[in-house]
Amino acid sequence: MSTASPQSSASSRASVPVILNPVARHGAVQKRIEPLQSAFAAHGLEAVLVESTSEQNATDLAAEFAARGAPIVVSLGGDGLVRAVAAGLVGTRTSLGIIAGGRGNDFIGKLGIPKDIAAAVAIVANGRDRTIDVLDLDGQICVGNVSLGLDSTVQEYADSVRRIKGHWVYLYGVVRAIMPPRRIALALTIDGEQVEFRGLSAGFANSGRYGGGLKLSPEAKLDDGLIDVVLLKDGFLPRLAAELVAFTVGKHTVGKHKLHPHIHFGHAREVHIAATEGAEPVEIVADGDAVAQTPATVTIRPESLQVRVPAAEAQ
Template sequence: MRAYTALINPISGGGRAAERWEPIARLLREAGAAVTVCPTRSREHAVALASSAARRGEIVVAVGGDGLVRDAACGVVAGNGTLGIVPAGRGNDLARTLGLPDGDRELARLLLDATARAIDVLEVGGVVVPGNVYAGIDSMATAVINRNRWLPGALLYRLAPIRAVLTWRPATYTITADGRTRELRGQTVVVANSGSYGHGLRIVPTARLDDGMLDVLVVREGRLHRIASFLRAAKTGAHLDLPEVEVSTAREVALAADRPIPLCADGDEIGTLPATIRVLPASLRVLAPTAPRQSR
């Protein structure tokens, strides 16, 4: 029988993560599983708890949003363990991409019975990132989101990019992808593994979690005043047809800019440019439904 250590972010979902976890924990215990609950105090605390539990052979369950999933994944990869996810945050974009169910019984059954699926992760400055790394308007919008947690998630994720536009000016980026360097003026750069963020936007729809590649989306200078229409187009992937948008692939990307720009990963600021992002293929085992076959 599996044993579980649940990491609970006390502020996820407006402070309701523990409430979200309790009925699932009850179902696991009724099935005979051992369940330990650990509230997290910081990123470092979450990583250390996840690493220790993984090394003990326990399944680490991240009960929170994409930020906690990222921190738990960092510890799970270090401890060569397995990750479970109970989405309890505002965006829950990785859970959505993985196709996790919503119901308590369905999530409990998945945690009890699912075979672990191996997915890629990104690594940047020692931080493991299951989803995406980004710098530009998107990282400025993330700062707005994290300063306004009291607003409803769906509304906040739509207003934040518009707010970020008001103080943004295009940057000159230097991008070195697998040894090839170029310079361009742009609004934002996304290095994607899952391709999904912003409460359900498929910002890089070509990205795959298990193809061993990074997808690099660049939005060049232009059409900044049309951010609302850009976000609408991103719901369907139509934004890829815009002339200022381009996508390429690589295994390692070095990213720099002509001024300090925040670098974000799965909903949190993790530093500033410059940075180097690389893919670690099939490095994270996660309990999730079997992935459908996909092609580029």
């Protein structure tokens, strides 16, 4: 394991391991290191920086720190690194701390962790630990969402641009992805019930947020022991486009009235996903990254990860 050398003036400080992705945001994360170290020092802590060489390496590093008894391991990167570090901490008593360093940073939005470095470090130093659920995709840990179809296409378009910032890049991706949309045909088994689905997107949510603040499932909870199932059916394209844009900014209902007839919501504890017979495998995206293809099974692992959150973050 390669770690930064402790500063000579920091001998009395408690050390906090910080796993970082050196190429996050095309290397922009490097600019966050100096203010991060200063913020830790202001709380009497030393940030011990460890560069990961891959997602699996980040997972292994986190697991090693947990085995050594570290009370917290911090991720400095995007949602992909959060997922990788979380995978090494699931089932342990070590908490996951998060400092934003990616593009979307959706998981911290759900937890109420700000993007500002000093504010996020203050939470690492003085926040509380909360136990949450995670998704398990055939053994791969996912903290936010698993999706197929339109979300994958949106991600492709979002990754292709550099000048559009924040959630606007994903709204751009939505508009591009539906002109014309790619359709998927899936054979789903939802808690034992077989469902044939043909449409634009299938999402299985834990956090319910993606794309820099867009909302896949606004009412998703991180600790309810359930997967939020969101199926976007096919429909008349102009109406569907209007529904989809409203949907992605979280306007799903008005009072008790459902706003989007083409969007199905449900809950499950286990979902098996397969392409329909004779169809090509469908790409599966987890926390913004393409990680697998159908067939696959998503399950919920209740109360399996500790995260460091603000003392009074929204539930």
